[in-house]
Amino acid sequence: MSDFKEKMNEYISFTEDNLRKYNAYSESMAAQKHLIEAMNYSLEAGGKRIRPVLVYAFCNALGCDYRKAAAPAAAMEMIHTFSLIHDDLPAMDNDDFRRGKPSCHKAFGEALAILAGDALCMLPFEVIADDKSLTADQKIRLVSCLAKGAGREGMGAGQVIDMENEERTDVDEANLRNMYHHKTGQLIAVSCMMGCICAGADEEKIRAAADYGFKLGLAFQIIDDILDVTSTTEELGKPVGSDEEENKTTFVTLYGVEKAQEIANDITEEALACLDIFGNDPFLVQLTEMLLKRKN
Amino acid sequence: MSDFKEKMNEYISFTEDNLRKYNAYSESMAAQKHLIEAMNYSLEAGGKRIRPVLVYAFCNALGCDYRKAAAPAAAMEMIHTFSLIHDDLPAMDNDDFRRGKPSCHKAFGEALAILAGDALCMLPFEVIADDKSLTADQKIRLVSCLAKGAGREGMGAGQVIDMENEERTDVDEANLRNMYHHKTGQLIAVSCMMGCICAGADEEKIRAAADYGFKLGLAFQIIDDILDVTSTTEELGKPVGSDEEENKTTFVTLYGVEKAQEIANDITEEALACLDIFGNDPFLVQLTEMLLKRKN
Numbered sequence: 196m197s198d199f200k201e202k203m204n205e206y207i208s209f210t211e212d213n214l215r216k217y218n219a220y221s222e223s224m225a226a227q228k229h230l231i232e233a234m235n236y237s238l239e240a241g242g243k244r245i246r247p248v249l250v251y252a253f254c255n256a257l258g259c260d261y262r263k264a265a266a267p268a269a270a271m272e273m274i275h276t277f278s279l280i281h282d283d284l285p286a287m288d289n290d291d292f293r294r295g296k297p298s299c300h301k302a303f304g305e306a307l308a309i310l311a312g313d314a315l316c317m318l319p320f321e322v323i324a325d326d327k328s329l330t331a332d333q334k335i336r337l338v339s340c341l342a343k344g345a346g347r348e349g350m351g352a353g354q355v356i357d358m359e360n361e362e363r364t365d366v367d368e369a370n371l372r373n374m375y376h377h378k379t380g381q382l383i384a385v386s387c388m389m390g391c392i393c394a395g396a397d398e399e400k401i402r403a404a405a406d407y408g409f410k411l412g413l414a415f416q417i418i419d420d421i422l423d424v425t426s427t428t429e430e431l432g433k434p435v436g437s438d439e440e441e442n443k444t445t446f447v448t449l450y451g452v453e454k455a456q457e458i459a460n461d462i463t464e465e466a467l468a469c470l471d472i473f474g475n476d477p478f479l480v481q482l483t484e485m486l487l488k489r490k491n
Numbered sequence: 492m493s494d495f496k497e498k499m500n501e502y503i504s505f506t507e508d509n510l511r512k513y514n515a516y517s518e519s520m521a522a523q524k525h526l527i528e529a530m531n532y533s534l535e536a537g538g539k540r541i542r543p544v545l546v547y548a549f550c551n552a553l554g555c556d557y558r559k560a561a562a563p564a565a566a567m568e569m570i571h572t573f574s575l576i577h578d579d580l581p582a583m584d585n586d587d588f589r590r591g592k593p594s595c596h597k598a599f600g601e602a603l604a605i606l607a608g609d610a611l612c613m614l615p616f617e618v619i620a621d622d623k624s625l626t627a628d629q630k631i632r633l634v635s636c637l638a639k640g641a642g643r644e645g646m647g648a649g650q651v652i653d654m655e656n657e658e659r660t661d662v663d664e665a666n667l668r669n670m671y672h673h674k675t676g677q678l679i680a681v682s683c684m685m686g687c688i689c690a691g692a693d694e695e696k697i698r699a700a701a702d703y704g705f706k707l708g709l710a711f712q713i714i715d716d717i718l719d720v721t722s723t724t725e726e727l728g729k730p731v732g733s734d735e736e737e738n739k740t741t742f743v744t745l746y747g748v749e750k751a752q753e754i755a756n757d758i759t760e761e762a763l764a765c766l767d768i769f770g771n772d773p774f775l776v777q778l779t780e781m782l783l784k785r786k787n
Binding site for chain 1: 616
């Protein structure tokens with residue numbers, strides 16, 4: 196196995212161990228057993244674990260033991276999972292499947308899915324606040340970044356733009372970029388910043404990590420747009436062609452597959468340039484390239 | 492105006508000013524204008540503001556300027572508001588009205604109501620983390636208390652117990668007490684603890700404040716049960732008799748109005764006893780009595 200793959204597997208397995216630990220069920224919680232089951236169902240549904248991997252990778256690139264970032268890394272995956280559970284709800288995107296499995300509300304009912312999402316909004320802050328290896332100042336900075344990145348100025352704004360775009364026929368590139376910046380870019384950028392904060396990095400590095408994250412998030416979304424027309428349902432784990440069916444404006448509907456791929460390549464190059472200050476850390480470089488070339 | 496009423500008005504108006512300030516809209520947020528409107532709609536819907544008042548009252552009872560607790564007090568009202576927005580959703584309690592006004596999803600649609608609730612989960616943590624008058628240690632303690640009180644071991648558990656009780660015919664007093672302890676008691680107890688934390692209180696006082704809060708929360712819920720059968724829709728601002736209609740088990744269905752009132756009186760006495768360590772602060776004593784004798 197390559198060094199990259201080995202490190203990747205180590206990060207993912209450390210994340211999954213921690214998610215299980217932080218959301219463990221104990222007998223004193225019998226009354227809320229189903230809530231914790233619903234939370235774990237969605238936390239265990241897999242996915243690429245990109246956000247925690249980025250937290251670790253930036254921490255590690257700065258010469259710090261990545262395990263110090265256990266709490267914020269798990270927190271990012273919880274917040275991401277919460278957003279997927281609520282996005283899939285009938286009143287939102289109304290998706291019955293997520294990563295090839297019934298979505299949370301299909302498996303547990305709508306009310307419990309809403310509550311599981313809500314509980315996954317709270318647990319990240321508890322996990323960060325109760326962590327023993329970070330200082331109070333670090334933890335407060337992490338809490339602030341996470342709340343802003345997921346809230347009304349971050350991901351929350353992206354979700355509203357996405358929702359309101361469904362009613363619009365005049366969505367242009369600027370709108371789309373703004374939506375992706377908020378909906379995907381914010382949590383990716385916060386993940387990168389968090390790794391730096393755990394490593395005690397200076398402001399210049401934290402800013403560079405955020406820049407990288409926003410660019411990576413944008414490229415990631417454009418590639419999602421491309422995969423929706425070029426992939427298969429099997430590869431993707433969800434129905435392809437859904438953007439066209441829903442009349443969604445994407446980089447592909449605006450520019451076609453080829454041009455969209457060029458744009459994604461250019462933005463990926465810009466993201467890679469942000470890694471200069473991190474000594475072009477080999478793991479981060481390979482991760483960036485892997486995400487650009489992904490098939491799902 | 493009595494000293495009590497004057498102080499009460501001061502606390503409520505300071506809370507409402509801060510809610511407006513913390514959720515202010517600026518032109519850079521044009522894309523998420525409707526999200527912020529939906530959040531403010533529910534934040535401004537009024538209510539008793541009991542949670543922020545308790546934060547201030549405990550801070551003040553310990554000889555500390557209550558304005559130091561501006562951030563956690565607003566945070567408690569935001570979390571409470573988020574829980575009401577999600578509770579009212581069609582998949583949850585399906586309530587079209589809240590405090591005499593259309594509920595958030597009736598006014599803004601279901602998707603935006605879900606997102607407004609979600610954003611009101613994040614803003615409290617941002618507001619606490621970015622506060623300038625508390626220490627990092629105080630802020631981390633506040634974040635931890637809030638996340639636990641609202642999450643899977645706190646209010647979240649209470650909501651699941653409440654939901655699952657709808658399917659049960661064997662709800663007894665122990666179950667009901669457990670549900671009220673989590674669903675209402677937790678956030679009330681956290682409010683009382685927060686006031687103490689802001690004032691730099693010792694652990695003994697923080698524990699006494701939590702005890703008081705749990706008892707007050709339980710008495711508060713039992714009185715809710717009573718008002719549902721003895722009040723009018725006008726006084727209550729929501730339909731009366733809904734517990735019976737929904738076949739809900741309450742202290743009234745278990746014991747009748749008179750016995751339920753006795754239980755509420757006894758628990759209120761126990762709550763008052765917890766105030767001993769706070770020198771039986773007159774404002775807190777009057778607040779407790781006011782809540783016991785309330786008509787809505």
